[in-house]
Amino acid sequence: MKPKLWLYDTTLRDGSQAEGISLSLNDKLKIARQLDAMGIPFIEGGWPGANPKDVQFFWKLQEQPLKQAEVVAFCATRRPHKLAAEDPMLQGILAAKTRWVTIFGKSWDLHVTESLKTSLEENLAMIQDSIAYLCSQGRQVIYDAEHWFDGYKHNPHYAIKTLQSAIAAGASWLVLCDTNGGTLPHEITEIIEGIYTAIPELNHPDYPHLGIHPHNDSGTAVANAIAAVRSGVTMVQGTINGYGERCGNADLCTLIPNLQIKLGYDCLEQSQLAQLTQTSRLVSETVNFAPEERSPFVGRSAFTHKAGIHVSAVCKNPLTYEHIVPEAVGNQRQIVISEQSGISNILHYAHKFGLTLEKHDPDCREILSQLKNLEHQGYQFEAAEASFELMMRSILKQRPPLFQLQGFQVHCNICPESHDFSSKALATIKVTVDQQYLLEVAEGNGPVSALDRALRQALTKFYPQIAQFRLTDYKVRILDGTMGTAAQIRVLVESSNGQERWTTIGVSSNILDASYQAVVEGIEYGLLLQSAIKPQITPIT
Incomplete structure (x- = not known):
């Protein structure tokens, strides 16, 4: 029996950092409630204190809580040479009154010296002090190790020390972030194995568990997440439709079916998984982005068949050209017509239009011939099914002259x-x-x-x-x-x-x-x- 995986959605924070996305308060609440209905365990709501909208979002969810999901507040570690208890930024996190808090800190020594302009020891103190303070206030902390993989590649000894500081402070999860999105799957595997070797206590159930937060700048975010899970990680962070800064995050709409259907991990109830396509389209509509038709699993084209040989085989047994049942993720099969169509496409559409037509009818061949001739002239019936039905009815003498x-x-x-x-x-x-x-x-x-x-x-x-x-x-x-x-x-x-x-x-x-x-x-x-x-x-x- 494979362990349960904990899904962590950051569409409302990391996803909204994508170019062209600006969510209203109502948009955020709508998406959060849909994610809750779909059974996502952790929903990151934003950074309370960073802007009034995120403060209002957490207030609204205090008034009308989600049904099953943990809403998570997000923040950075305290500032250098300050006490966590005196940092106003952390007070904003406590005011959100969430049970869970995600706090991120620097793993890469380059960022410590160049971005924070502080010492490596002070950065470790910032991580430990911030987490310990939040834990002392009754919060459970997810520590996001920012730039973890780049930090490990450049200075593995120091990167490990940042995780040990988070462990000592009482973090519940250690999430490894591929913030620049430049790591490849084989590197993910090797580095996570290196962590378990360096910190063997992580194999003990009483110690924090590992998570993964991959970005998609190399086009491998989903593959990286799968590699991490197969290496022992039990939390996966991502966004619906892969939205996020630059090239985006790991796409949960691709990742969840791969983990659950293909690899057998326990992520969602089957009825919840069947809401995936609906959720993908609701989010794309809410952010005012056109749905990506060729997205795996949830795209309109994911189970669309066009070539005659494909359609003929799918009509006999869908497994011939479909890797899963489309209904498992709330999608549906589509047959389209074009100059590449065969008799099976014609018969499918005849049935769809309520027309009586058999495979050996001469009209069937005439319809196919007319289709190919017209498509050669520039018609594209794939995009105009109504015209295709009228053409079929003309040949079948079922198109009365109206004017x-x-x-x-x-x-x-x-x-x-x-x-x-x-x-x-x-x-x-x-x-x-x-x-x-x-x-x-x-x-x-x-x-x-x-x-x-x-x-x-x-x-x-x-x-x-x-x-x-x-x-x-x-x-x-x-x-x-x-x-x-x-x-x-x-x-x-x-x-x-x-x-x-x-x-x-x-x-x-x-x-x-x-x-x-x-x-x-x-x-x-x-x-x-x-x-x-x-x-x-x-x-x-």
């Missing part, structure tokens, strides 16, 4: 000399619905906006439900820049009816034509989502 375009014109009046680039565009469109003809005109803040409005105004007279539709996103990509203004243009349009979203695509060398294709299919697909799609015909006078 017919008779023509459109778009006019833009821009006067560069007067610097008036804000003139409205005007679109005129002719459509017929069930043999009724309509001419409509609309203005917009650009040609696509005007075209979209004119089409909606015309069709709403026949299909009132279109009034609920909205164009929510519009993306343009030039497919071959070397062709200049003759290049093919791909337009993706995202639409919504207030409850669902769907994406459609258009491709042409004319941006208005490509836009019209995508806009029209967006409206058509929205109508197909409705229970009734027959037009409400009233005489036009």
Whole structure:
């Protein structure tokens, strides 16, 4: 039976030091409660006293405590040549009223002499005095040995003495920090073995336990954490999505499944592990970062299959191309369609769209052929499933003609000399619905906006439900820049009816034509989502 590992999340402190992240008080509380629900034992809340927000955070959690997690206050050792009991910084830590405190001190003699500008002996006294004082006030102390691995490489004798000072003062945990993120996994193993040799008491259960806090500057933070655990470390510190200063910290979303599912360590309950993807996305949304789609385990692409051979095998047995069951971490399998697709992709989507299609149907081959031809022209149905469904329905003769375009014109009046680039565009469109003809005109803040409005105004007279539709996103990509203004243009349009979203695509060398294709299919697909799609015909006078 492998020992229990203690997970320590520092997203709210170390993670928030990432460039571009600024958490409000409510953001911090939301993330903390999600981490608590997921079963993380230790949640580092910040440095009380360093800023008013962190003080308020600890006050709020005193009023409404977390359900199971220990919230941890973070601080540095006392200042040189001061008494810990007289250091205002440590008084702020005590005011946070947390049972656990993490305090960091210098392990690298370079930092002692260059950053602190003090002696090596005084640094040892700072570590011992600060920890002893906090313990005397009823706190349990996690000692973060900052720059531990660099310190050990440059002066192993002194680095060991810093740990011995923390042990003598009563620290409960000794956490080895790879602060610069420059250590490799084999070095982690060798150095931790050196610690156990130098301080054999650490093998005794009554002595402090070791932890690891790796940064990702060499891209090996997760590997370093795994190496440390396999060397006897029982606490792992990291952040959700690996957020942190410079290249970030060990990503708990990658680390936890590897430790628990692959190596068999006891980290979380299974139901809590299944919240991992949800937690990753909640945190990315809260910090206003786009989720990393290719993140292991929790990314949207982690269990996405595209190539026909892969899809065929996965449909028979997911183990053929999946290393774990996606639901174990709260993720799900996805099949995408592209020019690399095979019959299995087509059958998967037919089932997804509620269409009856068998492997040996001629329509199956026709759909696949049409897919490859259109993708060769520049279509990308992977990003526009709604258009792919419409294409499938056309071939299966299940796409009723809802309206017919008779023509459109778009006019833009821009006067560069007067610097008036804000003139409205005007679109005129002719459509017929069930043999009724309509001419409509609309203005917009650009040609696509005007075209979209004119089409909606015309069709709403026949299909009132279109009034609920909205164009929510519009993306343009030039497919071959070397062709200049003759290049093919791909337009993706995202639409919504207030409850669902769907994406459609258009491709042409004319941006208005490509836009019209995508806009029209967006409206058509929205109508197909409705229970009734027959037009409400009233005489036009």
